[in-house]
Amino acid sequence: MPFPRFIFFSSKQRSQEALNLIRRSGFSKKIQSRNYAKSSNHANGKTDIRPPMNVETPPASRSWGTYVIPAAGILGFAGIATFIRYNDERRVTLKGQGNNQCMNNVRGPIIGGPFTLVDTENHTVTERNLLGNWVLLYFGYTSSPDVGPEQIQMMAKTINILESRYNLKGLPVFVTLDPERDNPSHLRAYLKEFDSRIVGLTGPVSAIRQIAQEYRAYFKKVEEDGDDYLVESSHNMYLMNPNMEVVRCFGVEYNAEELSEAIVKELKRTST
């Protein structure tokens, strides 16, 4: 990218020099040398039939014109190129400063937002109801063949470890990405088998879509066969502080021990 600009600058300099030279020669009326130069150019091809007297003034103005316009054009082009480059450099994101989900420092986009869902008792739950608690939020669905139950099991175990070992109270929340099949009573029956403390949230499809978008949770129906389908999703667990801000997110590679250790570390970090 800098290379073409260098060419522009050097050619601009050369054109400036040529322009100065021509101006000087034109105004100092050294027509003789110019004529010789002109005749040497024409020596290979046509013969020069212009008499020496007539070429005093017209070549002066014509040469000035023919050299200013390309110089101005090159100048203008270089100016535009400089402006575009300056604009690009102003907008650039330096390498290594992108937004990364599930990395230690969530300095990227603000994840989270308001939502209005229905819990297993058919009560409306918004994010305001969850304020004041450390929340472990999981997006899943009940018809998951293997990963879903494992993650919920792990979530329950983590909450147990936190309470028994570290005396910390966390609130596990399960939001279903399959609201068409997971109605509140089904959710209640399902979650009861894992832990009674898990809050199950469902709702109309639009509300689920809204919260999934706010929390950047990806989900997609696959293997669709009428009413029987799987939901492919990013099995992430979000840890939120009492202000409902997402502090960290965890992937499937965490087990209950690692998860509880990470949560404790996060709590200690914010309280100190």
Next chain:
Amino acid sequence: MATEAYAARNPAEVHTDVLSNARQACYKARDAFYACVEKESDKKQTEIASKGLLYPAECKASREEFVKHCRTSWVKHFDALYCKNKSLKRLLDDKDSRKGV
């Protein structure tokens, strides 16, 4: 308002085939089927399961149990997972002996 309408519209149906009992039965049938496939892996693979999995005729009974106890989407998911694991294992185990298989 909206939540009452939502509750009225959705029947309070509980899909029992994903609850714990049915799930455990499904897992058991699945394990039995795959154990059979592993055991009879030297026999001729004549039957077709889903997702490109083949199995010998000896395992037909366990296959039917498996399909009966689990949802179709789960069956397909487990079959795909099994095939993937098998090809990965084959890739890792005899990398030196068989090239390009």
